[in-house]
Amino acid sequence: MPLDIQERVPLKDYTSYKIGGPARYFVEPHSFAELKDALNFAAEQNLPIFLLGSGTNVLVSDSGVDGLVIRIGPSFAYLSIHSGHAQVGAGLPLDRLVSSLAEEGLGGFEPLAGIPGSVGGGLFMNAGAYGVTLGDFVKESVVMDYEGFIRRLTHSDHRFSYRYSVFQESDLIVLETLLRVESHPRDELLARIAETKEKRRRQPHLPSCGSTFRNPPGTYAGKVIEELGLKGTRIGSAQISETHANFIVNLGGATAQDVYSLICLVQKKAAMRGIKLVPEVRLWGDFQEG
Secondary structure: OOOOOEEEEEHHHHOOOOOOOEEEEEEOOOOHHHHHHHHHHHHHHOOOEEEEOOOOOEEEOOOOEEEEEEEOOHHHOOEEEEOOEEEEEOOOEHHHHHHHHHHOOEEOOHHHOOOOOEHHHHHHHOOEEOOEEHHHHEEEEEEEEOOOOEEEEEOHHHOOEOOEOHHHHOOEEEEEEEEEOEEOOHHHHHHHHHHHHHHHOOOOOOOOOOOOEOOOOOOOHHHHHHHOOOOOOEEOOEEEOOOOOOOEEEOOOOOHHHHHHHHHHHHHHHHOOOOOOOEOOEEEOOOOOO
């Protein structure tokens, strides 16, 4: 079957913000071979490549993106367990990974329960919570570069650090990863997961990207923003959440520019106090400053 490359696909349908203009081209490959074909298409057309998982940490501009968006989706959402390790496809939802392992009496991942997004996105950002990161468990990953070549990365090759991995600065696409798992009583794991998800229920439920900014050294971004008196601030239909100041939420009908303007406002106010706030959310497309 020929590769199904679509044009002018609205990205708001693929992001947790429910915001975003169209992708010039959009494709959801179903195999490694189709992914390679998509990369070849981008090379032939001289198109920039945008990699999308669950869209939980992306703010797409209102004008969209002029390139090829490749979504690593359900066809890459697999899990197999063998010899004390879990082999996981990049498209598997992170929360499903945590719960599926717990059902088998395997864990260590419970603090990551309820984090939205895919395993591939989790590796890209080295997703973490409550002192645990996904990168802590990675033994190796299978990746494809933009020329279509497949290779393996060792744990150290990933260069994991706080909300960082090598994928943020390289033309590498996560296909699957091999994770170290630990044996624990199933009931104990399920109880820990329930406890973690209860904590997350206190977070805002309106469309957002989760935490907007990385925590600066020695403090928390939400605490900084609250101390700046910005909690509840609105621009258009975007708001700095009244529940958690590090969440910028879509009240309904917010534009990407609304959200970006709040990001700029927070950064400017924080800088006036000598604090640099770095966005955790990835920005796609063109935005107006301020």
